[in-house]
Amino acid sequence: MGLPLLTLIVFSPLVGAVLLALLPREPASGVRRAALVFALVPVVLSGWMLARFKAGVADFQLVERAAWIPQWGIEYRLGVDGVSLFLVLLTTVLTPIVVLASWGDIQRRVKEFFAFLLVLETGMLGTLVATDLFLFYVFWELMLVPMYFLIGVWGGPRRIYAALKFVLFTMVGSLLMLVAILYCAWHVKTETGTFGFAYDRFLGLHLSAREQLLLFAGFALAFAIKVPLFPFHTWLPDAHVEAPTGGSVILAGVLLKMGTYGFLRFALPLFPLAVAEAAPVIVALAVAGIVYGALVATVQPDLKKLVAYSSVSHLGFVMLGLFALTPTAVAGSVYQMLNHGLSTGGLFLLVGMIYERRHTRRIADFGGLWTSIPVFAAFFLVIMLASVGLPGLNGFVGEFLILLGAFGRWPWATACATSGVILGALYLLWMYERVIFGPLVHEENARLHDLTGRELAVLVPIVALCLLMGLYPAPFLTRMQPSIDRILARVEAPAVVARR
Amino acid sequence: MIDTSAFTTNWPVALPGLVVAAVAMLVMSVDAVMRGRERDGLAVVSILGLGGAGAVAAWLWVAAGDPAGFHDTLRGDRYALFFAALLCVGSLLTVLMSIDYLREQPLPAGEYHALVLLSTSGMIFLAAANDLIVLFLALEIMSVAVYVLSGLLRREVRSTEAALKYFLLGAFASGFLLYGIAFFYGAAASTRLDLIAASVARDGLRPFVLLGMALVLVGFCFKVALIPFHVWTPDVYEGAPTAVTAFMAVGVKAAAFAAFARVFMAALGTVAPSWTGLLWVLAALTMTVGNVTAVRQRSVKRMLAYSSIAHAGYAVLGLVAATKDGGAALLFYLAVYAFMTLGAFAVLIALGRRGEPGEDLADWAGVGFRHPVLGLSMAVFMLSLAGVPPTAGFAGKFYLFSAAIDAGYVGLAVIGVLNSLISVYYYLGVLVAMYMADGTRVVTAPSSRPYLLATILVTVVATLAIGILPAGPMQLARLSFLSLR
Numbered sequence: 001m002g003l004p005l006l007t008l009i010v011f012s013p014l015v016g017a018v019l020l021a022l023l024p025r026e027p028a029s030g031v032r033r034a035a036l037v038f039a040l041v042p043v044v045l046s047g048w049m050l051a052r053f054k055a056g057v058a059d060f061q062l063v064e065r066a067a068w069i070p071q072w073g074i075e076y077r078l079g080v081d082g083v084s085l086f087l088v089l090l091t092t093v094l095t096p097i098v099v100l101a102s103w104g105d106i107q108r109r110v111k112e113f114f115a116f117l118l119v120l121e122t123g124m125l126g127t128l129v130a131t132d133l134f135l136f137y138v139f140w141e142l143m144l145v146p147m148y149f150l151i152g153v154w155g156g157p158r159r160i161y162a163a164l165k166f167v168l169f170t171m172v173g174s175l176l177m178l179v180a181i182l183y184c185a186w187h188v189k190t191e192t193g194t195f196g197f198a199y200d201r202f203l204g205l206h207l208s209a210r211e212q213l214l215l216f217a218g219f220a221l222a223f224a225i226k227v228p229l230f231p232f233h234t235w236l237p238d239a240h241v242e243a244p245t246g247g248s249v250i251l252a253g254v255l256l257k258m259g260t261y262g263f264l265r266f267a268l269p270l271f272p273l274a275v276a277e278a279a280p281v282i283v284a285l286a287v288a289g290i291v292y293g294a295l296v297a298t299v300q301p302d303l304k305k306l307v308a309y310s311s312v313s314h315l316g317f318v319m320l321g322l323f324a325l326t327p328t329a330v331a332g333s334v335y336q337m338l339n340h341g342l343s344t345g346g347l348f349l350l351v352g353m354i355y356e357r358r359h360t361r362r363i364a365d366f367g368g369l370w371t372s373i374p375v376f377a378a379f380f381l382v383i384m385l386a387s388v389g390l391p392g393l394n395g396f397v398g399e400f401l402i403l404l405g406a407f408g409r410w411p412w413a414t415a416c417a418t419s420g421v422i423l424g425a426l427y428l429l430w431m432y433e434r435v436i437f438g439p440l441v442h443e444e445n446a447r448l449h450d451l452t453g454r455e456l457a458v459l460v461p462i463v464a465l466c467l468l469m470g471l472y473p474a475p476f477l478t479r480m481q482p483s484i485d486r487i488l489a490r491v492e493a494p495a496v497v498a499r500r
Numbered sequence: 501m502i503d504t505s506a507f508t509t510n511w512p513v514a515l516p517g518l519v520v521a522a523v524a525m526l527v528m529s530v531d532a533v534m535r536g537r538e539r540d541g542l543a544v545v546s547i548l549g550l551g552g553a554g555a556v557a558a559w560l561w562v563a564a565g566d567p568a569g570f571h572d573t574l575r576g577d578r579y580a581l582f583f584a585a586l587l588c589v590g591s592l593l594t595v596l597m598s599i600d601y602l603r604e605q606p607l608p609a610g611e612y613h614a615l616v617l618l619s620t621s622g623m624i625f626l627a628a629a630n631d632l633i634v635l636f637l638a639l640e641i642m643s644v645a646v647y648v649l650s651g652l653l654r655r656e657v658r659s660t661e662a663a664l665k666y667f668l669l670g671a672f673a674s675g676f677l678l679y680g681i682a683f684f685y686g687a688a689a690s691t692r693l694d695l696i697a698a699s700v701a702r703d704g705l706r707p708f709v710l711l712g713m714a715l716v717l718v719g720f721c722f723k724v725a726l727i728p729f730h731v732w733t734p735d736v737y738e739g740a741p742t743a744v745t746a747f748m749a750v751g752v753k754a755a756a757f758a759a760f761a762r763v764f765m766a767a768l769g770t771v772a773p774s775w776t777g778l779l780w781v782l783a784a785l786t787m788t789v790g791n792v793t794a795v796r797q798r799s800v801k802r803m804l805a806y807s808s809i810a811h812a813g814y815a816v817l818g819l820v821a822a823t824k825d826g827g828a829a830l831l832f833y834l835a836v837y838a839f840m841t842l843g844a845f846a847v848l849i850a851l852g853r854r855g856e857p858g859e860d861l862a863d864w865a866g867v868g869f870r871h872p873v874l875g876l877s878m879a880v881f882m883l884s885l886a887g888v889p890p891t892a893g894f895a896g897k898f899y900l901f902s903a904a905i906d907a908g909y910v911g912l913a914v915i916g917v918l919n920s921l922i923s924v925y926y927y928l929g930v931l932v933a934m935y936m937a938d939g940t941r942v943v944t945a946p947s948s949r950p951y952l953l954a955t956i957l958v959t960v961v962a963t964l965a966i967g968i969l970p971a972g973p974m975q976l977a978r979l980s981f982l983s984l985r
Contacts, residue, residue: 069971071978072902109869134898138889145888148928152936160936164928171924175917182898182905182913189906 004064005052006078009045009088010125013038013095017118020111028110032103035114039096042121046092053085055475058482060131068135072185073196077132082483083264083334084128086476087257090341091128093461094253095121100458101349102246105356106154113154117246120146124254128261133181134197136266137174143255144170147247155242162235162242169235173222180218184270187211202270203490209273216274219267220282226259229282229319230289233312240308245352248304252311253345257337260318264330268322269490279323286323287413287420289316294423298430303354303361306431307347310387313420314340320410320417321402325491329405330484331477336398338476339386339469343395346383346462350376353455354435357448363431368440373450377436379459384432386466388425394469513569513576516557516584517624520591523549524617531610539602539609546595546613550620554588557581557624567983572692573631582831582980583627583758590750590838591620597846597955598743604854604946607652607741616747619645623755627762632681632691635759639677639723643670646752650740662739669722669732677719683712693767694985701770713768713775720763723756724812727786734793737805742852745801746845749808750838757812757834761819765827766984772822779820784915786813791922800848801859803926804841807885810923811837814916817900821907824981829899832977836884836896836966843959844881847874850952851945861933863943868934871945873953875934877960882927884963887920892966899974 016038023034053061060079068076080088098117106113123146126139144167152163181197187205188196196202207215225232236256240248268275293313300306318340321333353376354369355361370377382393389395399421407414440446451459469476526549527542560581567577595616602609622641629635647670651663685691687708688699700709721729737745764775790810797803815837818830851867851874852858868875884893897920901913966973 067971069974071971071974112869138894141889141894145883148931149935152932160932163936164925164932167928168921168925171921175921176914178898179901179905179910179914179917182902183910185902186905195902 005045005049006062006064006080006129009042009049009092010078010122010129012041012045013118013121013125016041017115017122020115020118023111025111028107031111031114032099035118036096036099038118039099039121042092042125043096046089049080050085050089053080053479055479056482058082058486063131068132071195072134073188073194073198073201074134075132075198076135077198078129079131080129082480083487084261085479086334086338087254087261088125088128090257090338091121091124091254093465094249094341094345097345097349097458097461098246098249100454101249101352102244103454105245105352109153113150113246116146116149117250120150120250124258127258131199132197133184133199133202133266137178137181140174140258143258144174147251147255150247150250151239151243154244154247157242158238159242162238165235166239169225169232173225176218177222180215183215183218205270207271207273209277212271212274213277216267216271216278219262219270220278223259223262223267226262227256227315227319228259228312230285230292230312230316233289233293236312237305237308240311240348241302241304245348245355248348248352249345252307252348253341256311256315257341260315260322260333260337263319263322264334264487268325269487272491275323275325275491279325282323283320283410283413286316286319287416289313290320290417290420291423294420294427298423298427301362301364303351303363303431303435304348306363306427307344307351310347310424310427311340311344313424314344314387316420317399317402317417320406320413324402324406324409325488326405326409327481327485327488329402329409330488331480332398332401332403332405334480334484335469335473335476336395336402339394339398339466342462342465342469343383343387346459346466347387349458349462350380350383353451358444363434365442366435366445367438367442369436369445369448371440372446372448375450375456379451379463380432380436382463382466383459384428386470388428389421392467392470394466394473397470397473508569510566510569510576512560512565513567513574513580513628514625515560515576516553516581516588517621517628519553519556520549520588520617520624521621523553524614524621527610527617528614531614534610536608536610540599542609542613543595543599546617547592549617550588550592550595553624554585554592557584557588561585561980564983568630572694573634574625574628575630576628577985578980578983579762579831580624580628580758582977583754584624586754586835586838587620587623587627587751590754590842591616591747593842593955593958594743594747594751596951597746597842597849599951600949601741601743601849601952605653605741612649612652615645615649619649619747620751623751626755627758629759629762630693632684632693632696632763635763636674636678636681639756639759640674642752642755643674643723646744646748649744649747650736652744653741656739658735658739659741660739662736665732666736673719673722673729676715676722680712680715680717680719683708683715687712693763697767697770700768705771705774710774716763717775717778720756720760721782724753724760724815725809726782726812726816727789727809730786730790730809733809734802734805737808738799738802742801742845742849742857745805746842749804749841749845753808753812754834754838757815757830761827761830762984764819765822769822776820776822779816780909780912783813783816783820784912786810786816787916787919788813791919791926795922795926797926798861799859800861800864800930801857803861803930804844804848807923807926808841810919811841811885813919814897814900817904817909817912817916820909820912821903823903823907824978825899825903825906827981827984828974828978829896829903831981832899832970832974833896835973835977836892836963839959839962839966840881840884840891840893843877843956843963844885846952846955846959847878847881850874850949850956851943853946856943858943861929864930864933865937866934867943867945868931874945874956877956878934879931880960880963882930884967886924886927888924890964890967892963892970895967895970895974899970
């Protein structure tokens with residue numbers, strides 16, 4: 001078995017958090033540097049994971065197994081495949097970026113902030129690589145508590161309300177998912193004689209169409225709230241607006257992907273009959289989310305709220321691609337998850353930077369920034385265009401693949417979704433115009449200082465990745481596709497039968 | 501052939517309870533001789549006694565000798581020994597957290613420790629009773645001591661009120677229990693559980709058995725505080741000295757559940773379908789009412805009282821399942837509940853001082869950052885009580901809900917899960933107060949309370965350890981339950 005690489009990746013942030021907690025509170029700069037080092041360790045380890053990952057293999061790789069609660073057939077099981085590989089990398093890369101972005105933003109209780117951030121990273125990484133559903137659930141819930149603190153302690157004026165709303169919404173879904181998981185484990189017992197929570201044992205279940213529909217509902221609700229799929233999105237704007245910049249970046253960049261990842265990893269392959277039944281509904285909600293999110297984003301006076309609603313719209317695309325169930329569309333969705341992590345994460349970072357300077361996020365308070373802070377404006381332009389989906393940047397690849405792959409199955413829905421692309425261009429470009437171009441009407445905006453070295457260190461990797469993924473998507477797609485095909489093969493076969 | 505073992509005395513089965521009772525006498529005598537001057541020494545003696553009794557119970561558990569004793573009215577089976585060990589640990593932690601508390605309040609240490617020990621011995625016998633008369637006697641030994649303990653703060657009106665309320669309603673419930681026992685005797689011509697079981701298996705549910713069952717159920721429902729027999733709980737828990745509240749929530753509840761489960765699973769197990777339906781309703785009601793009412797509480801102590809009602813409701817899930825896993829889940833849950841609840845009450849004590857109980861949630865603002873250890877510990881206990889992984893509370897709920905689903909009660913499991921959601925709201929309310937809210941008053945915990953801190957650390961470690969590695973304790977609970985017959 002050799003070195004337990006995934007275990008190291010998952011738990012190194014947790015170890016970092018514990019060490020951080022033991023460090024003295026002062027000086028805060030020392031705490032920040034230590035947090036950065038602890039956040040960089042998983043980056044190195046996950047780079048190693050990428051090097052060891054064999055492209056072209058569909059199954060889980062770097063698998064680790066150990067007995068955990070034998071009487072319930074619960075195992076400590078980790079593995080990474082083409083679907084989770086890049087999400088793991090996204091998580092490990094975004095975390096140090098968030099540490100840097102929170103450098104000046106977080107002045108109070110610095111140590112606790114970074115400790116919670118690192119615990120959160122462990123939760124996210126564990127969720128992505130767990131291949132035992134009990135373990136998955138533990139990590140899934142582990143994400144909740146630190147995020148709750150990040151919003152609730154370091155957030156804006158309505159932070160307590162937002163944090164509680166976030167937790168309760170997420171909990172409703174996840175607890176019902178727990179019942180569904182337990183039911184599946186019980187079903188494993190009735191079929192094979194022993195309890196089991198392992199992913200592949202769940203895949204081998206023979207469930208009736210009715211059972212599948214109920215269980216799918218249990219899983220889908222949890223994931224739909226996390227995505228968030230329209231109409232379960234109401235917690236998202238609150239959480240984003242109140243969260244500190246770092247929290248928003250992690251929330252948009254990684255946490256929301258857990259919902260779409262959950263759909264792809266669990267809801268689709270485990271309950272193919274139910275997927276065939278529910279797909280039209282989910283596609284309809286996805287398209288509704290695309291259009292609704294875009295329209296609401298258009299009229300937002302607040303930059304952060306605008307970006308938050310754009311997330312609802314963008315994740316609608318991801319959901320549309322997933323439930324198109326074609327290899328192209330699903331690959332586009334996985335790609336779009338990464339894109340959204342980078343571009344929306346980047347937008348939140350930029351909004352945070354401008355907020356630090358001006359202490360306002362109202363679009364009306366800006367204008368003409370091109371003359372005062374040109375470097376900021378340039379970065380803003382690239383990341384905004386990546387979010388719009390300009391060819392040559394990453395967003396284009398994802399959206400194009402989704403629309404291409406989905407058109408064959410859902411022509412009308414895809415046609416409606418395309419309007420979301422246009423609206424996306426509209427609200428983002430309009431926002432950019434109002435913030436960056438035009439005359440400098442507000443005195444304060446003339447005296448702003450441009451990006452610092454630390455801020456450049458935050459933005460350069462994101463822009464570089466946006467360009468790389470936009471210009472040369474092949475190495476990403478070749479690693480994803482086999483695993484995606486494997487999942488789709490499970491969905492396709494019974495779905496076709498069901499339709500006849 | 502007659503089983504001769506049933507007619508021997510077999511002293512070891514009573515050993516853990518007797519050790520505790522003997523230490524209680526010792527503490528009382530020493531206190532009388534010292535005229536109340538010695539405080540910490542008595543605590544040390546109590547702790548050593550409880551530790552010794554717990555060790556004896558553990559040793560007997562491993563040895564697994566002949567369980568029947570005293571003409572089979574007492575069963576020293578692994579089931580009883582599991583509870584004996586658990587109760588000893590619970591009482592030990594209660595004594596440990598009381599040392600600083602007694603000194604400050606000030607409460608008479610001699611009486612306090614002696615009563616805790618006496619009550620514990622009653623609990624141990626209660627868990628081991630295989631005869632309804634023995635069960636009744638053990639229940640009374642336990643209860644009378646706790647009635648006195650809850651009124652120990654004589655100068656506080658609410659403490660006196662708690663004692664009176666608890667005593668009056670407790671006496672009433674004892675009446676029900678005794679009346680039920682009489683009916684059982686009428687039906688089976690014996691008060692021994694195994695003979696009642698045989699009679700029920702032979703003759704089925706005759707009216708007397710049914711009546712006895714209903715009345716005994718009322719008695720137990722009162723002791724474990726199931727809806728609608730819970731009304732005393734909030735007032736008594738709030739009024740009693742906080743350490744005593746912890747002792748009641750953990751010890752009394754666990755011991756009463758031990759007897760409850762033994763009577764219903766062992767003696768009435770063959771007619772389980774006749775009582776599981778009723779318990780299903782009681783469990784659903786108790787969980788829901790307990791949690792919903794807890795949401796509205798502003799006093800942490802009262803909130804914990806309602807939460808303890810809700811947790812009794814969860815525990816009943818194991819009885820409803822009426823399977824081996826259900827019973828094992830009940831045992832496991834009671835153990836888990838003991839640690840997290842004792843810990844939560846210990847933090848509550850740590851944040852208060854004489855005259856300033858610090859029970860109001862508004863006083864907890866910023867505590868998490870002013871007292872990182874207390875804050876983090878309380879966060880662990882709250883998350884565990886809410887059932888968030890990777891804490892023991894999650895493992896416990898997981899076991900209970902799995903057992904319920906395994907027995908076919910998916911609906912009840914869903915109700916339980918939705919209740920957990922409600923509970924998340926108010927448990928997080930404590931975290932909100934500790935870490936997020938802005939308070940008007942700055943409450944700082946008095947320093948230098950080493951014993952209290954030790955209690956908190958032990959319970960935190962236990963809560964996390966059982967949560968992360970639940971396999972061992974689950975197996976322990978399972979093996980213990982399997983010895984019940």
